Amino acid sequence: MNPADRQQNRPGWRILIAGTGGQGVLTAARLLCECFAQLGHQVVSGQLHGMAQRGGAVQSSVIIDGGSSPVIPSGRADFVVGFEPVETARALPFVSRHTTVYMNTAPVVPYVLAQRAALKKEQAQYPDVQQLADGVRAVASRTFAFDATQRAARAGSVRALNMVMLGCLLGSGSLPCSAEDFWNIVAKRMPAALGEANTKAFRGGTDLAAELQVGGATP
């Protein structure tokens, strides 16, 4: 079922953004909220960071025209935007075969793995990224994996990773707002310091969406 057909059966768009502290997950969610709120959509967005604010796992939901619960039920995400491979895999409970998944393949190695390795307690290894992607793809065939961190670096700063991911999400054309309109609305909310890199990164993301043909056939 393609997104448009699915839309008729279940109103609203449910987006889950997953990553680690410092990757800009919460900012990405806030920009989506501000854009769709300004366009007159009903928006609710949840976030959980708790004690894990520094380098911990961060998940944020953005629900557009889908009621007032900030929590996405399992298997009900329309989009999972994974800023990091392990965190994308951790979001699998939200994924069904109808979900479109964008997955950054550049890992952020958890501190505990480095620590375990240092203590030589056990052989601590980051999981194989290809296997993680395959695992997610086994559930959602529309899973697109790419190195978004590299794209951000090419745009001028790895800190613009969230803009690459947003560019990809908006560039897919599956949300009720074009990438162009989105950028026009949120651009003025960007601090000047990273402005150029953010713009380039967002464009990089929309290009990526076109390359991956996310708007069209299955990958």
Add this chain to the structure above:
Amino acid sequence: MKTELMLGDEAVGQAAIDAGIAGAFSYPGTPATEIFEFIAHRTKGNGSVFTMWSANEKVAYEEALGMSYAGKRAVVSMKHVGLNVAADPFVNSALTGVNGALVVVVADDPGMHSSQNEQDTRYLGEFAKIPVLEPSNQQECYDLTREAFELSERMGLPVLVRIVTRLSHSRAVVRVAEAKPEPREAKPLPDKNNWTLIPANARRRFRRLLDMQPALHEYSRQSPINKLKLAGKRGIIAAGIAHNYVCEALGKDPGDSLLKIGTYPLPVNLVRDLVNHCEEIVVVEEGYPYIETRLNGLLGLPGKLVRGKLDGTLPATGELTPDLVAAAFGKSATGPREVVGDLPGRPPSLCKGCPHIDTFKAMLEATKNYSNAVLFSDIGCYTLGCLPPFEAVHSCVDMGASISMAHGASRAGVYPALCTIGDSTFTHSGMTGLIGAAKADADMTVFLLDNATVAMTGGQKTMAAGEELIELLKGLGVDEEHLQVIEPLAKYHEQNVEVINKALNHRGLSVIVARRPCIQIKRPKKTVSKEEKLAAAAPGGK
């Protein structure tokens, strides 16, 4: 009408500003921190609202109560366990009553995302016999907080607004109502006998509080916040944020009867109407089974099937989710699905370069030959010393408990008895324990971890740091000879171990101040690269 995208916490804060508060009082604590921060940020420089972090929640409550006494409106906000600290003025302020409106906003943390328990504040509202309002979404966070101010002045009582983590930290569009015109005149001072709770006055005031209870019930009976829809023979009672999950699980028109609750004491008339109409009642509420317990009473409801957390329809602990609520109504969720393989976790950990790391290393080395050493810890980042690689911490109970518990344990023969407490937790509730331990010259070693900030909640200002702390310690009676300052850095490791050893050998009270600023607030200049400076200003930050 103005609309704005807001966190639940922010909506509460905006409502307090619009209600015409003269002051906001709080102590940082997740998930309530952003209420005060929003008010402080929004009113910065306009001079009409006093905002300053208080030393602890009890102080915050009393400051707000004093402002109310003087006839101005005040808001005091805190996390659920903060109300335990403020319980004394909270309960007694129901007897004195209020003058200017006093609204207490408490954010519960079901699921214990960042707390040591998941107590349900509705019980404390009932305990104090005051009205409690419970919003179900961000709009109601705004509307019900505005309502709370009006109700507080009308009833002459403090009013409690109860929210939960998911509401505090979720964002939605909020319609903001007309602000109360400024400046508000202070109401004249109240009858001083009503506020002086010597037994003769207290008995009279408690009688008044009891006599007011019917008015509180009447308010709930008539409040449009509660909504009853009678339909099918299955009835649902949904309170606060749980109402969203019920709607999500059952869709727009489920055919069931539904009572949405947002005020306490409970609207008995609506509950009775629902029970009379239905054969089965499912209670969905976040926190403890408060409504369900009251509905069942001691002996149950004859002929009715009451379901909820008591009979296992919903789990008795943890946070509700749409999945759990759907399952309670016999709707299987799509998942939950197994995650891919064995994923490494990302537990919270001390930051790279954190001063606490060096303190723990020195402490562990100094105590390695003592098999019976016990380290009482406290609430802050340093609690993470309980995790590998340190595994050094033996307790974390409540704010300030480390010093008092170490004292008690030392009297039971524990040697060496150690404790760690941060600078902000120390001025919150540690000083009172230390003044006794100093007076008694207890055989224990206190590590005062001075990182000059409230680090765990995001770096709020602390009451005392650096030399101020030293003066404070001396003033509390700590012997200067056994008061040492160390700088927790790897290069001073050997000499720090020596200082600790000396303290352990002293069979009386020793205090070691481990002083180095939190790396999140202050980083050595040379390590800040140009890129990081840019990044600090970027939207990608935390």
